[in-house]
Amino acid sequence: MRLDTLRVILNSISKNAMIMAATLLTPVIALAADVIEPPKEQSLANWDWVTILTWVLGLLVILVIARAFDIGALTEKITGKKVVSWNNVNAWIAIIFLIAGLAGVWYELVYHGKYLMLGNSASAHGDTYDSMFYWTFGFTFFVFVVTEVLLFYFMFKYRYDEKRKAHYYFHNNNLEIIWTVVPSIVLTFLVLRGFTTWSKITGELDKESEEIEVFAYQFGWKARYAGDDNILGYHNVNFISGTNPLGIAETNAVAELVTELEGEIAKLEGLQETEGDSIKAWSTRWDRMKSTGLYRTYPEDYKTLDEKLHDGLSGAYGRQLEKDIKRKKTAIRRIAEYQKDKDFFNGSANDDKVTTEIVLVKNKPYVFKFRARDVIHSAYMPDFRVQMNCVPGMPTQFAFTPTMTTAEARDVKGNNEYDYYLFCNKICGAAHYNMKIKVTVVESEAEYNTWYASQAPFVAPTTAETSEPAEEQVAPSADSTQIVIDNQVAINK
């Protein structure tokens, strides 16, 4: 019998000779690789063949171990004695996993606990939020621990035993009613609480609250304060230009933009007239590059030229010109429609201040009006428990009251350089990860006023105009602004 066992083991080893050989050979190959390509300095950057081979080696070792278990199984079959009882092994691993896992969760809660944004909110509604959070956390953490412990305990306790037969237990209405009704009650409680919290946060606006416009674009943020008249001027996407990044309704800037657009149109129309000439010139250059072999020296230039020529010959270039001209003409036409409406250009935008930082006063209610220029962004201020998407074509808003100044937050966090930031939380392009604006909360109006005075209004105050403080006005009909206002009304509700 013993000889038999030996034979089987030897057999198995010879079967796995390839794996064994590879295991022995791998270090040799790794050494050879080192000779062919000397290793760079040891860091994670040098993930080259050596590293990959090391991984392969690791895999092989584990495979060999696995085969060794097979040998174990064979031995078991022949000798009739148990070598490994996988049922027991798995049951024990389950218990170890449970204990290690729960310890890990506990360790993480302790270790990173102070970085979690809980219990130190910087806004008035933040406390309501946090209390809602704690209730939910309490229930779910309890259920999490109880059910996971039961699951792994059952795994351990009821592991297979040939002598035992499972309990034939089809159903029990009382039990099922209990775990339908109890979660229902708990959830009803959470839903009701959630409903009141949500209604409180999104409910009626404080009449006193100050409006600040937050403007998102690829890739950055700008803020607009209402200025001395306390009214944010109108805006339109067609007014956006280099000097007027937010597209606010200011007469001169818009007039400038129209001139600029007209100039561009003239230039494009010029290109349209000389389209044939351009294509001819590209063609000549293309031929020259090709014939002199220069395309090999400047492959990138050649590629660009090739594309240009292709677009020119296929008519895509001409169509693009036409499209650009049409788009710019539409913009001018739309601007002209707005310009007819004197209420739209009522001058309330002139004293608006466009800033690259947001400064707020403690305990003063604010409402942020969000606007996006190009794609959807999301304004996220975790310290204040504030988040709202900025959607092109649909203004959104979020009202809150900061209750902790930046200085206080620095004390709480024990970090002298701590600052509040608003950052982007909706995928918006390559630099999505790099889009923030600083938010500072100051203690007193005086501090705020100092900062505020240092910000320049959109139009220099020397041309101080007497602006009528406009009430809610209806913008030109049959245009986007109508939709804008309708949406705003819907959101305010």
Added chain:
Amino acid sequence: MSTAALHADEHHADHHHKESFISKYVFSMDHKMISKQFLITGIIMGTVGLIMSLLFRLQLAWPDEQFSFMETLLGKWAVDGKLDPNFYMGLVTIHGTIMVFYVLTAGLSGTFSNLLIPLQVGARDMASPFMNMLSYWFFFLSSVTLLISVFIETGPASGGWTVYPPLSALEKAMPGSGLGMTLWLSAIALFIISSLLGGINYISTVLNMRTKGMSMNRMPLTIWAFFFTAILGVLSFPVLLGAALFLIFDRSFGTSFYLSDIYLEGVGALENIGGSPVLYQHLFWFLGHPEVYIILMPALGITSEVISCNARKPIFGYTAMVISLLGISFLSFIVWGHHMFITGMNPFLGSVFMILTLIIAVPSAVKAFNYLTTLWKGNLRFTPAMLFSIGLVSFFISGGLTGIYLGNAALDIQLHDSYFVVAHFHLVMGSAAIFGMFAGIYHWFPKMYGRMLNNTLGYFHFWLTFISAYLVFFPMHFMGLAGVPRRYYQFTLVKEFDVWMDVNVLMTVGALIGGFAQLFFLYNFFYSIFRGKKATQNPWNSNSLEWSAPVERIHGNWPGEIPTVYRGPYEYSRPDRELDYFPQYEQDESAPEVLKTEKSKTSPAEKEEAESSVFFAAIKKVFGLS
């Protein structure tokens, strides 16, 4: 039904000898072959998705390092071994798309619905084998299209797997929104066709082609799950097709369904007016939310079957399990708004969606508790399939509980789009569903290939994957609670993110272990197809009908008559039987059909009364029907 079976018999006899290589392995109409095609395509796509996730996890853990192998692999997308931000977005997007649609929808549902529906209800094949074949080949075309999009010059679609316009609609907004996005939309359109062809087939097979004695209440829970999944897919995928069509129109034909008031750097103000990006989100999530359950429910079905079989114990509360599946299916259609609490949607609508969403926790809780009770006093055989099923229950609990936070509109303000969300759905939908899929593969591999998978490798595979999944996804909760946003290329925006650097490294190491563990599976799978131990007819001593079919997987499934079904599929460890299982197809007049509990045995009438009135009354109460 019997005429259909007869017809199939003739058909089977006629064509048995005409199978060529192409008709057997390529354009096969045999549901078992199609299921293997789905599975292998799914495994290939899953591997691609996994490698993508490892690439961006490396970037997140060591943003300043240069990985020379990355430049070899990705060329201009990783100059000097540093991942390009645009390509990072592309990787994230394609990883999500592949995992959600290609692996966990087609790979999971396609494989196991195809394999198990005919075998477990007792049919020769699907209702329409031809449509079934088309379903696979549309899926194949779709996969190829999506993979091609990774290799084009401007890169793949990179607006996140939800591809929200305007980002995805405007070529100038991001490079991936050009040709890459066009290919993405084409791939998804093909995918939807595939999914609809499959879904209609599954529904009609379940309803029309059950064998004698296989009444609806004797169907295994797998079939119930596949049935509801197919209904969800058939009702919701067309809406995504509509959304995609509108997006195609906006991109190519100058319409303004989703676009309004946009100014692009370097272009100027666009002409589009009057559209709404939020409209797209409504349409997308009208599919997107049922999609989550399209992914999860087949996994839950598989788990029910595997747990019951390996615990040698009837599944606890069969009726409750079916009703909770039904409840989840129904509710999944009216909760899509919880993805949109902070998109600027009317807050009142937000509260309605919050209430509906949290109701889903009730049927989910019933399922979790029923699984626990099934394990209680069982006789648990830890096959790899069983371990993966228990792993699923663990993920289902830990991931499901965080849904209670995210379904709450108020809490969502802070947690929306943070790492908390990533943790939540990777646990409850990603890991849970993939574990269901693994459980299915380990359990039904003998039915697919007539051979067994190696158990020892399966144990290594399970424990390494299980530990690594928790290692990767659990710390994400904490990052999310600290306000770290998802889809960031690197965490350099504010200093506070530095705290999470070591956690990021830990998660990446976890991901590498997890990726490494899949090698055990891949080796085991492909090796065992050819060299695995030969399977016996019923290797797991299971009750359900598929194990009555011979090991040689013949066209038409059963050589003679289709077996008749005499009882439900979960009669394990009956006290009146010596063996601990009692197959559905085994005739034994002496055994009463339903034994249930001792008490109910004494007075069946009373049991009937209790079952129909008390339990249904409770369910009604929960759903507010009375």
